[in-house]
Amino acid sequence: MSQTKVNKAVLAYSGGLDTSIILKWLQDTYDCEVVTFTADLGQGDEVEDARSKAIAGGVESIYIEDLREEFVRDYVFPMFRANAIYEGEYLLGTSIARPLISKRMIEIANAEGADAVSHGATGKGNDQVRFEFGFYALKPDVKVIAPWREWDLVSREDMLNFAEKHDIPVERKREGSKSPYSMDANLLHISYEGYDLEDPWCEPSEEMWRWSVSPESAPDSPEYIELTYQAGDIIAINGEAMTPAQVLTELNRLGGKHGIGRIDIVENRFVGMKSRGCYETPGGTIMLKAHRAIESLTLDREAAHLKDELMPRYAKMVYNGFWFAPERVMLQAAIDASQVNVNGDVRLKLYKGNVDVVGRRSEQSMFDERLCTFEDDEGAYDQKDAGGFIKLNALRLRMAKLAGK
Known part of the structure; x- marks a missing residue:
């Protein structure tokens, strides 16, 4: 007692x-x-x-x-505004x-x-x-x-x-197995741990996966989709307005159909050990690719680079359980402020496990064709200015070489 x-x-x-x-x-x-x-x-x-x-x-x-709606609106979407990914691969579905x-x-x-x-x-x-x-x-x-x-x-x-x-009913999911997969599912992902996955050399069986077909079995023709963003969040798919949970549900369907979002990783747990897990995150994989694409068009360079520098810290906060910590709340405010002009459309091609960005557009686009064209830019950019820019930025390199003789 x-x-x-x-x-x-x-x-x-x-x-x-x-x-x-x-x-x-x-x-x-x-x-x-x-x-x-x-x-x-x-x-x-x-x-x-x-x-x-x-x-x-x-x-x-x-x-x-x-x-489901609160989960995607108030947790998944804010996390994806940060482009959060833990240790380069894990999209934090359980976390x-x-x-x-x-x-x-x-x-x-x-x-x-x-x-x-x-x-x-x-x-x-x-x-x-x-x-x-x-x-x-x-x-x-x-x-x-x-x-x-x-x-x-x-x-x-x-x-x-x-x-x-104590007469507690037990469902035996894998007859004859002493250790079935430990699975956790929500709208963002489904995870698999345990059983034969405890050997990191063992390839997962095709029968294990629940949400997606293998890339080999995916359709032989690509599918094009268009996502509409408002303040960093997807609000429509192919022109059809959807709620946050509807967005993720539909992207899971599309991603699963085309074999998108499977990963097999060994990750570092907060408590100190390494663990091997397999994850299916079809919708999240599409979301990450598309969000980075619309940001590439609408975010200032230094704001985008600062987000990328802060992202691993943010992802670790989420992974380790510090969602309600003041540092995560503070960082979220900065991330959300960066998303004001992240509006527009991204066109994607889904094919055999891949997500390819094939188009992006925005009324807040910072891309100026006149500045980057190889043709006549009508005076938008004076190439002679680059000489002074290079000399000023190379000054410290020249001085270092001269000092070292």
């Missing part, structure tokens, strides 16, 4: 094996009422299954909420979902008068950090219960035995 008395706890609940066991474990270990919260971030059919499982587990207060879940859990805890929150993240992963940073940033005195850091269940077999002992 825990030394700290808990009257009511809000549990981040998926209805899967881990959180079903945690629900019962919380009830027994802390002798408390458990409120379950399931966020629909676009992960699919499993959301409503959570309701019946929570009811079967004796839960009276059940929250199941469709947060960016955690702040919203944390925020809503604290709001529910306040509404329910709960004195604790709980999650199913393991003591080895990043998610425990992301969840708990969010909890403490929004409710500094909240008690956090992390069962994986408290209980004595150390293996999948232990968990299956616990489930059998």
Whole structure:
């Protein structure tokens, strides 16, 4: 029995094996009422299954909420304004979902008068950090219960035995397998870890992927699409106005159809270890390419370069769970200010796993054909001026050489 008395706890609940066991474990270990919260971030059919499982587990207060629009509008889109990508490859699909879940859990805890929150993240992963940073940033005195850091269940077999002992239904997704893939899905991506992926030399099987065809099996003809931007966010696809969640849903469909967005990486976790994961991010892959294209036309050179210098810091903040930290909020304000003139259209060609930019236009374009033409520029640029520019900027190089003889 825990030394700290808990009257009511809000549990981040998926209805899967881990959180079903945690629900019962919380009830027994802390002798408390458990409120379950399931966020629909676009992960699919499993959301409503959570309701019946929570009811079967004796839960009276059940929250199941469709947060897809808020997720894309207030978390995914702001992150893509920064062109955030972690360690050159990872588009932060899992990372960016955690702040919203944390925020809503604290709001529910306040509404329910709960004195604790709980999650199913393991003591080895990043998610425990992301969840708990969010909890403490929004409710500094909240008690956090992390069962994986408290209980004595150390293996999948232990968990299956616990489930059998307490009559907790278990769905065996891979018959005969002792370690199925650990998957996490939302509108931005789906991730795969564990099982044979624990060997970084092992190539993922084609059967593992859920959202996309292989590039080899993608259509033999390219597909052209046009994205319309307003203040750095996509507001229409092929001229059809869409909400943020609709945009990402449609880009996922298009990207998956053409084999876009698969990656297989070894990443550095915040807790110190390396981990191997595979990710499908079809819509996000398209968004990153298109956003950089419209920025190339509309952003001042130094503003664009400063964004690129700051981006790795921003991406690391998101990856490590510092979404609510003052430095991320401050940096977001600067990024958003840079997006005022990021308006216009980008035309893309989708083909066999590739996203090619084939056109971009904007009423705020800083591209001036007269300045860069090889033909007569009608006096827009005096090439003689370049001589003085070069001599002034080369002065320190000349002085260094002369000083060194």
